[in-house]
Amino acid sequence: MTAVKSDDPPFQHIGIFGVGLLGGSLGLAVKHLWPQTRVVGIGRSPERLSEAAACGAVDEISTMPGAIEPALDLLIVCTPVRMIPEHFSQTLPSLASGAIVTDVGSTKGELTSVCERIAGGRVRFIGSHPMAGSHKTGLAAASADLFEDRVCVVTPSSASDPEALKRVQSFWNALGMRVITMTPGEHDRLTARSSHAPHIAAAALCHAAASAGDAILPVIGSGFKDATRIACGSPDVWLDICMDNREALCEALSSLQDVLGAFQQRLQDGDERAVYEFLEQARRWREGADTPS
């Protein structure tokens, strides 16, 4: 990775709860950047934690989140989105006063309110969504440069501590990420359209294709495969995302169905000009989205 090593680590003792793809990569990146920082891997499975230690992603391991010493000054919860509040709560006794807590969850609205309540006045929660996923999962796919040049959305609320916000932004930035900042609600509304509805659309295309029976398999080409690759994502992870971002996702899916329905009507009417415009506007927008901002 190209991120510059620093002699002045921003945190002394970092806890990473969950050592899968994101947690493992985070440990590797932190140890690469700030070798003096101690990283403790937290989780339920001693075997998985030991693997993370063996590959250098963490220095220490703990299956007792409430009994880590010395106290942590940063906790990053890297578990499935609906487990984050529970794992944060469990680790609370191990956090130094004023410690910073963040996460890597794909939804932010509900989560932020709950985590801010857990933080109370003693520690400071700032939600993060490093958009560095992969359709691969697990520690085996972890890499120190997973975050490089990717976007991290940091989602302060009106209750957030400005200094904690600044330190969380700097942390992701040090890992090579392009940090953008928005409210938790704005994050959920936008990612429903950029990520969650596309996932459901890909799964729906698979269902619609499957209903044609096995005869369709030979005519599944690379276009279909590209368009539906995201449907291979873990159903457990995506169940959490769907349930957690239910409202914004339903709104995005309604909008998608409206667009499809309007197109179908034009096609049925034989309105060639409208069909062409639909295709051409989508193409132009999609090509613009490829241009780095």
Next chain:
Amino acid sequence: MTAVKSDDPPFQHIGIFGVGLLGGSLGLAVKHLWPQTRVVGIGRSPERLSEAAACGAVDEISTMPGAIEPALDLLIVCTPVRMIPEHFSQTLPSLASGAIVTDVGSTKGELTSVCERIAGGRVRFIGSHPMAGSHKTGLAAASADLFEDRVCVVTPSSASDPEALKRVQSFWNALGMRVITMTPGEHDRLTARSSHAPHIAAAALCHAAASAGDAILPVIGSGFKDATRIACGSPDVWLDICMDNREALCEALSSLQDVLGAFQQRLQDGDERAVYEFLEQARRWREGADTPS
């Protein structure tokens, strides 16, 4: 390409109408396999035809499809799907009696009936759909191995001549393609779900994302980009496909909207089990589609 060269070319004088990605690649592949076969590039633009000749895709060029000598024993029409009948008609005077005519069009139902009427009793039309497209277009992207290991759907009707069918199947097979055979109607019904509806869904995802304004651009990740890459395809090509396969496409789009609507209802109801099943079944089917048949 690994296809084996043969000393016994199945055709002596092949006409390729349209020298874009598919026509150009076809010329290169034919000349590689059967150097003695004469290939004539047919089209409107002398400049484009000359380029095809310069890169070795064709031996001769003609802008007068009805006046090619000696007579062609194979014509492959590689122009946009709604131009195919007209280009076939124009070339009819240059075809030997009993000559074989095929095409590379992405829709087959309408086209087959029209082309069979044009063929009359004098020449033999057998529709083909070599699934070897790319989101790139034009001669510059042409390559002799474009067809290798890809699927070619050959679509005889009840009126088709069995010997002509066999020769068309062998032709694509010699180019390294996996040939499958089905009726034109079955082809259109299946590709509506495997290719055309996915294209419209990708375009619809772009429209739904675009409606959120520019704020969405930073949270467009690799998942969205993969899922919508096909929306970059040429609107001209896709307008033809949509209009030509209108009925089957509308049916596939209805089915897709039904699947999306049913999912949204489950999500609104908070039916976690149904949401999970939807995700898991799609994942399983999609992973199965990756396994070579």
